[in-house]
Amino acid sequence: MQKFKFVIDIQYKSNVRDPRGETIARVLREEGNIPIESIRIGKSIHGEVQAESKEQAEKLVIKACEELLVNPVTEEFKVEIK
Amino acid sequence: MKAGVIVYPGSNCDRDAFYALKLSGFKPYFVSTKDNLDDFELVILPGGFSYGDYLRPGAVSARESSNVKKFAENGGLVLGICNGFQILVEMGLLPGGLLQNKNGKFICETVELEVVNNETPFTLMYKKGEVIKLPIAHGFGRYVIDKQPNVVFKYKEDVNGSDQNIAGIINGNILGMMPHPERAVEKIMGSDDGIKLFKSLYEYIRGGKK
Numbered sequence: 001m002q003k004f005k006f007v008i009d010i011q012y013k014s015n016v017r018d019p020r021g022e023t024i025a026r027v028l029r030e031e032g033n034i035p036i037e038s039i040r041i042g043k044s045i046h047g048e049v050q051a052e053s054k055e056q057a058e059k060l061v062i063k064a065c066e067e068l069l070v071n072p073v074t075e076e077f078k079v080e081i082k
Numbered sequence: 083m084k085a086g087v088i089v090y091p092g093s094n095c096d097r098d099a100f101y102a103l104k105l106s107g108f109k110p111y112f113v114s115t116k117d118n119l120d121d122f123e124l125v126i127l128p129g130g131f132s133y134g135d136y137l138r139p140g141a142v143s144a145r146e147s148s149n150v151k152k153f154a155e156n157g158g159l160v161l162g163i164c165n166g167f168q169i170l171v172e173m174g175l176l177p178g179g180l181l182q183n184k185n186g187k188f189i190c191e192t193v194e195l196e197v198v199n200n201e202t203p204f205t206l207m208y209k210k211g212e213v214i215k216l217p218i219a220h221g222f223g224r225y226v227i228d229k230q231p232n233v234v235f236k237y238k239e240d241v242n243g244s245d246q247n248i249a250g251i252i253n254g255n256i257l258g259m260m261p262h263p264e265r266a267v268e269k270i271m272g273s274d275d276g277i278k279l280f281k282s283l284y285e286y287i288r289g290g291k292k
Binding site for chain 1: 141177181183
């Protein structure tokens with residue numbers, strides 16, 4: 001067994017409004033004078049997993065996403081194994 | 083008539099639910115997710131911030147609630163209020179998702195709702211189309227749909243950005259709602275419009291319709 005580092009990037013689906021992102025983009029435009037068009041705020045989860053191979057590590061992390069870490073109704077995710 | 087109120091770590095409307103049940107004639111009990119629920123006629127998942135709402139509201143609690151799932155799948159009546167609604171959605175017992183309010187703020191006020199469907203065990207004492215006043219207190223109450231749910235309550239106005247102004251939905255014997263009927267069971271609380279929900283359940287079960 002080897003130890004693999006992983007990073008999961010979770011974002012709201014593109015059709016789901018993100019009020020936090022909208023507010024922060026507006027503040028940057030109006031108060032900061034920075035021409036930010038839009039912002040979407042998601043979250044990233046970093047961790048380590050024991051697995052036989054990189055492929056198996058990816059499968060395990062995707063399983064964790066499907067079982068708890070991501071709500072498939074509102075969110076989408078990408079997994080990176082390092 | 084035994085009703086269980088599930089107390090999760092972080093529940094804070096459990097006592098209100100207990101009081102509302104007692105006032106409606108039930109014999110309420112506080113229970114944990116580990117307890118056997120077979121003896122109960124009704125189970126309530128109360129409002130609060132179970133497990134700190136880490137990750138997403140209700141996400142962790144939903145994975146701790148296999149006894150509730152079993153109870154619901156066996157036809158037991160389940161009412162999820164606020165955080166309880168979020169837990170039911172995370173459990174997959176109700177469709178859709180609950181996201182941050184569209185104004186990004188926690189909203190705490192009394193709002194008007196329309197009873198869209200009074201042909202449920204939870205609403206049979208209301209009239210169809212009746213407008214009632216119930217408190218809301220939530221940061222993540224914006225209900226988004228992935229498929230058309232069976233709507234029971236709608237906000238009269240857009241309060242949090244929910245699709246179709248949906249405030250409560252039902253799936254057979256399982257009702258989830260963001261407003262708090264348990265916080266409006268006596269006139270002294272500003273409204274007693276919520277008591278009819280608990281009395282509806284009492285009458286429904288007493289009528290042997292379970």
